[in-house]
Amino acid sequence: MSAPDTRTLARTLGGSTGLTDRWASHPFVLVDLPEWDVRGVWQDEHACVLSVALEVGVPDGGAHHQRVGLWGMGSPEATADLLARLAQAGELGEHVVSTGLPRGTLTILGDRCAGEDLPAILREREELSVSTWDFFATREVPVAQAGEEHVEALTGPSAATDVRACLDVANPLAEMSPEDPLTRWWGWRDHDGALRGVVGARQAAPGAPWSLGSIATDPAWRGHGIAAATTAVVTRAGLTESDWVTLGMYADNDAARRVYTRLGYAVVQEFESRR
Known part of the structure; x- marks a missing residue:
């Protein structure tokens, strides 16, 4: 028996999030996007970054802030360039509490962008929990x-x-x-x-x-x-x-x-x- 074609799923996911076919059809996206609450999508030909809601944070002045995680795909260089542009434009926000990015992205990002423009999770800090892993x-x-x-x-x-x-x-x-x-x-x-x-x-x-x-x-x-x-x-x-x-x-x-x-x-x- 042949498997269903994932192109249909990719078109559905892409249409609901604004992802291009290039990224909507990526195996990593196809695995997890059906359950993600996507709050932002930034992409070009060589990199894609998604902001995904995690949980409601503690009240701050009466407002609840949505904590988010950033997931990225593509080359480390292109992902770092994309994140640098977003950070300098103030589009990443202050409530990024976790990241999963192409390995090497953050080292390159440190040369592309001033630390004060970045959410704390994207800066080099010894106390962070860091893991390196491969998606097959x-x-x-x-x-x-x-x-x-x-x-x-x-x-x-x-x-x-x-x-x-x-x-x-x-x-x-x-x-x-x-x-x-x-x-x-x-x-x-x-x-x-x-x-x-x-x-x-x-x-x-x-x-x-x-x-x-x-x-x-x-x-x-x-x-x-x-x-x-x-x-x-x-x-x-x-x-x-x-x-x-x-x-x-x-x-x-x-x-x-x-x-x-x-x-x-x-x-x-x-x-x-x-x-």
Whole structure:
């Protein structure tokens, strides 16, 4: 069965936000935009920055200020140029509390724009929480991996509990939650039926790319190809419902990078996030 064409979704998203086709069809946008409350869009041929509402801030003189996060795509140089123009024009506002921008953007921005023109989150500050990560996507159906016969969809009333028990051992800090109703889960079971690895998949809207997460293997079972087998099975399933399957990975996870690259994934945006 062929997957739905994401061009229809991209046109809908672009029409509702003012995004051009260039950015509305980007896999990162297709994954998250259906759930974003977009407050501003700035774009050119080489970069795009979106302001996304996060939560209502504390009252200030009787007014409630909407806190926002900035997400950017494109080249670091073009994104820095775009942000510098916005900052100098006073368009970014004072209530930016988090960012996810092309890696290297903020170093370049510091040479483009005076610090006093920038929201605090865009200035160099040691106390900020900073993470570097890569956003991968694929349209390729992966080849069969050893051990796929151990992979099964996890369904039924005990599925969330089983996934949570596996994550507590394999990756207690996993971000994708089995309690999220928009997620589906697959697991790898040993010959005794014990769950030794899991993969979650989230789809924000029909036709949107699947976003894989909480790809985790019991530490005692690493090296058995569990992540490759489960990720391959879930990737194939996702490509029956959308043109793309995506996932995010911390940039220093070389072992995971080798697995995902072997399965046909490629980095479509390098990010640095701050909060």
